[in-house]
Amino acid sequence: MNETVNRLIETFRGIKSELESVGWYPVDAESTRWWGGAETPDEVIITAILVQQTRWDVVHEVLNRLRKLGLNTIESIANADPNYLAEVIKGVNYRFTKAQRLVKLARNITVIGGLERLRLKGDVRDFLLNQEGVGRETADSIMLFALNILTLPISQYTKRVFSRVLGINPGNDYDSWKRTLEDLIPRDLYTYKLVHASVITIGKKYCLPDNPLCDKCPLRDLCLYANGRR
CATH class of the missing domain: 1.10.340.30 (Hypothetical protein; domain 2)
Incomplete structure (x- = not known):
């Protein structure tokens, strides 16, 4: 699981143009x-x-x-x-x-x-x-x-992307998801911002509720759900 999470974060680092296309601008951690x-x-x-x-x-x-x-x-x-x-x-x-x-x-x-x-x-x-x-x-x-306080927001996109990619499901409770993902993701300000921006971007563009565009998604090689559809 940790190896997959690390690969996931590395993929997020490589989709800067995707993030900027929907209004996220990865710069230094505190910006x-x-x-x-x-x-x-x-x-x-x-x-x-x-x-x-x-x-x-x-x-x-x-x-x-x-x-x-x-x-x-x-x-x-x-x-x-x-x-x-x-x-x-x-x-x-x-x-x-x-x-x-x-x-x-x-x-x-x-x-x-x-x-x-x-x-x-x-x-x-x-x-x-x-x-x-x-x-x-x-x-x-x-x-x-x-405020640059290390805490991870949980959106509906976060739940959908991580449940499909990693196959995890802590339930619908916000704080259960928050605890689960904060245990998995390295505690780093840049990484937390990157993860939040990335899952929203991927959730909006590819990981749709119905008929997700798995073949075009940057996470397709890591995603359990995408691999299961092949």
């Missing part, structure tokens, strides 16, 4: 640019809320709009009127709800002293999960890509 080209941790957090049930291309357009208006920081969002923000983020799904949630989140982060203080908190995940609209995957994504 926020992994996350859709985000320029700051603030932008990671803002877009982590906006991208929920919304396409990344729409979020990129909205982020550029926020940048032009100076609304791409936690401080500026905290001081924004939610109704005005909802107009600015027009195009994202549930924009009025997301505007309210973003303002509340930004204000709560500001109250505790900003992102640096949040990064130092021993209960970062609990803090994030207590924010309206922040679920476990979003919380772990913010921790990994904005």
Whole structure:
């Protein structure tokens, strides 16, 4: 199993162009640019809320709009009127709800002293999960890509790709998957970001729920499911 995981990670290292085609930008381990080209941790957090049930291309357009208006920081969002923000983020799904949630989140982060203080908190995940609209995957994504905290987000793509490639199935429980994969994958910031970006990319482009494109998938030689279909 460990040998297969290592080969899997090496394959992920070789698909940089694939990752970039869907908005992941592998650079140095601590860069926020992994996350859709985000320029700051603030932008990671803002877009982590906006991208929920919304396409990344729409979020990129909205982020550029926020940048032009100076609304791409936690401080500026905290001081924004939610109704005005909802107009600015027009195009994202549930924009009025997301505007309210973003303002509340930004204000709560500001109250505790900003992102640096949040990064130092021993209960970062609990803090994030207590924010309206922040679920476990979003919380772990913010921790990994904005705060550089070693934690692995688990998406539906993660479950589908790893269950097919490795033949594992810890069940539907998020934390069971998280524990299983964090035990298997080397604990390294670059690797965690690479794995998350790669499984989402492969899940979107090849490892489809129905009629997966196994013959075109970069993991076809490693994948138990793909080999079983031959």
